[in-house]
Amino acid sequence: MIRICGSAFVATVLLALCGGNALASSPTPASGPTWNPNQHVDYRWKAGDEPPAWMKAAINAAAQDSNDSRGAKAAVLSQSDSGSSWIAYSADIPTTWAIGYTVRSIPSNFTMRLRPQGYPLDWGTLRWCQFYDSPPTGCYDAEMIALHEFGHSQTLDHPDDADVDTWTDTVMHWAPKTKSKAGWNQHEFGPCDVARLQIRYDPLTNSTPYSTCLDLDTDMSLSASATSVYSGGSITFTARLRVADDASWPLLASNPLSGRSIVIQRRAVGGTSWANVGSMAVLDDNGRYTRSLTLTDAYDYRASFAAPNNEGLEGTTSPIVRVTVYSSGGECGETKSLIERHGSFYTC
């Protein structure tokens, strides 16, 4: 909503609107109250200002783009003649310069206006690409502009372009590109848009990828099913992965992380190098993973989560679990401490 460069005023407003993070590639700014989680928000065409068919199709496609790419429990948008929100195709926009204009009254409704094809601006005539069979250079992609406006309806504001590493990190640029500049027809929220939606609304599920525009620390625990094992016996390990408790964004802190790739590793007791034993299977959708192993020797075990390339999570490893293995016929009760974990001793 505000450019970051320059004035103290801008910085003040930005901090107020964005909740702090103003670093490069930071999540798109946002402001105001949020919709309820996954709130269904229906929009209708404003009577008397109904868009032509080609614009309606672009707007509906943009609503679907928003639903498909939000990656968070942001509002679910759909067209309905009884919708409490409305969209107008109108020259009546409160500014002389905007080609789209959104007013949000969350959690009740929003309104959106898009200027009509052929509207004269100082620099020339507004052209929407969807109006043409063969869109000319310099037209605006109505689906992307509508997605941008839907972004506003979801509480997103404008980023400072100086802080955006890659143009497609967001569709909320102050000045969207026209055909055929790079990014002129982006039909999904950019990762920094998704990041802010996740910060404000929480990811859709525990297995929803976290935006690469985030950089979240993770924590993982590891437990074993038994405190002793005879050689050839089986132990079931259970790991639990979550966003770190002290994550910068309160709504995301401690969130379970399901559906990720977790590997269980071991090293010889007293050793320093770890070797992969195998993958852990997803146990549930609450961030738990499991792996059963048949043990013949004592090892230290840990679970490892490598930072994925496709989401904004840091890698982590669990604390070490040491399992002592006794030769067949030994008495568990004779040793008292067979599994050492975190320096604590667990007895049979």
Place this chain on the structure above:
Amino acid sequence: MFRARRRTSLRLRLSPPLMFMGTCALLSIAAAQITAAAPFRQPASAAAADGTTCPAGATLARAAATRHTSGIATALDAILDAGVYTGQALTISGAGRSTSINLPAESFVGKQMGDALVYTRFANGKSEVHLADVATGCDTIVARPAGVVRSAVLDPSAAAVYVHAVSNPARTDLGVTRYALDGSAGTQAVPPVPDDPDFGLTFGTQLGWSTDGTALFVQSCGAEQCRTRVLDLTSYALATYADAGQGSIVGVTSKHIVTFAACDGSPCPVVSIDRSSAAERVLAQQAISASIDATAGGSAEATITTPAGTTEVDQ
């Protein structure tokens, strides 16, 4: 043809019957409930049915601007043809009568000052600035600017119009030209807005007056943000306010410029810029609407509505 109605704040009340008659060939009637053949009368036309004649520019402006006839309502309807904006219809109605002027896509209708209404049109390669008296129906062309006229505003003394135009066909800014209503040649009042990559192409330009009527403001907005130039008509000093993050203007007082932040929607912050120091102050973070009104004693007050309520701030 599809019309999208645009409500305007240009609403007056008029008690005497309207008699929009005239011979202006450039205007066409699109609305009903009118007995006359044309909406506005040109100056120097023969005596109209109501027995009056239309005065020329300066006299017309002074008479209309200082009169505020009740009962007149004006409205703008966008004219769309198969989804394409082709123009707008200006409708003036009152006392059971209604008249409508079809304007081309490249047209502008200003805010009324009393009964005076300035509108502009560009068609067939020519620009015109019109001054109309909404009560009498008189309409005169007060300027024929070069290029493409974009907007115009009558000065507070109703002695001149200030006209913004862009070149044709390049559409580079031509600045703001003052046309005295006595028919003398136009003189440049505000130069073209300089190119600046931080602002890019200019999408819209808005002209207006400070609440005390001593300064003309010219706000030029790019796709991202705006910059405002203020011409002090007492000193003819031109000040530019172009810090980042400026959005649509709310108004200008003798001391401050009040704008929204650069949002393309609402809620949106409202900011006050000190005209002397250019220091900025946020008046409200989540404004839904804002306006500036002159108050007694020559001061002014900003009225800002937020979800929490309405506040008034001296400006």
